[in-house]
């Protein structure tokens with residue numbers, strides 16, 4: 001099985017080191033008008049993400065995690081409150097972030113190489129065809145999709161599509177990654193491999209990351225800080241610093257007793273919210 005090939009990460013920066021604020025949400029609320037009703041999806045969320053932090057958002061389905069990513073990406077404006085990126089309000093599409101949405105949104109009528117190449121053209125409009133070819137080949141190699149350049153998305157497995165989407169995002173060289181369930185549909189082994197390689201990549205490029213995941217284990221393995229949301233409307237229920245050093249070895253970390261202790265602590269917060277969200281959905285029917 002091909003895996004991401006990355007050089008060894010540079011020395012880590014400790015998670016507790018004081019850093020500049022990269023992303024700020026201040027008293028953010030979001031309402032959606034749907035079927036003649038107004039639904040509050042997110043309520044009173046204040047959150048700061050320092051640069052180079054790896055933040056994970058967890059919470060029950062429908063609590064507004066994707067909505068938060070959409071706002072940081074500048075695709076949705078909050079109903080109340082403000083979103084800032086590098087000290088300026090986000091008022092339009094935020095071109096400094098790479099956004100990997102839950103659906104991979106690869107263009108079905110384009111090959112893998114073209115899907116990635118189009119993203120490069122959007123970023124570097126004046127690049128030559130040779131430069132485009134070179135960068136696309138580099139990205140394909142990086143995500144281990146060599147040999148599949150001319151395949152169309154429908155000809156790829158779920159994991160390969162995720163890799164293609166990852167390459168398409170990385171060719172922009174974003175300073176910040178917004179990842180919405182990036183490994184959701186993958187089998188456990190591939191998931192672990194990609195988690196590990198993503199950790200290396202983030203470390204090497206010193207990126208800021210917000211990861212949305214349903215998988216609490218994934219959140220604790222990867223993040224410097226985990227935020228637990230309540231069921232809808234999403235509010236912050238708990239925030240936990242994850243004290244493990246970087247670079248991390250996700251394969252080894254999950255067997256440590258400290259890992260289990262933190263996982264259990266966060267699960268105790270989360271399980272009530274899952275119960276509340278299921279109760280809420282039944283009540284709404």
Ligand SMILES: Nc1ncnc2c1ncn2[C@@H]1O[C@H](COP(=O)(O)OP(=O)(O)OP(=O)(O)O)[C@@H](O)[C@H]1O
Nearest residue numbers: 032033034041060061062063064065066067068232
């Ligand atoms: N464009 C929209 N119009 C109407 N309602 C919406 C819209 N987008 C999201 N919602 C609603 O807002 C709430 C939050 O949705 P969101 O997708 O952010 O949740 P989530 O936590 O990411 O869920 P999941 O974990 O299932 O992906 C949900 O109740 C959803 O139905």
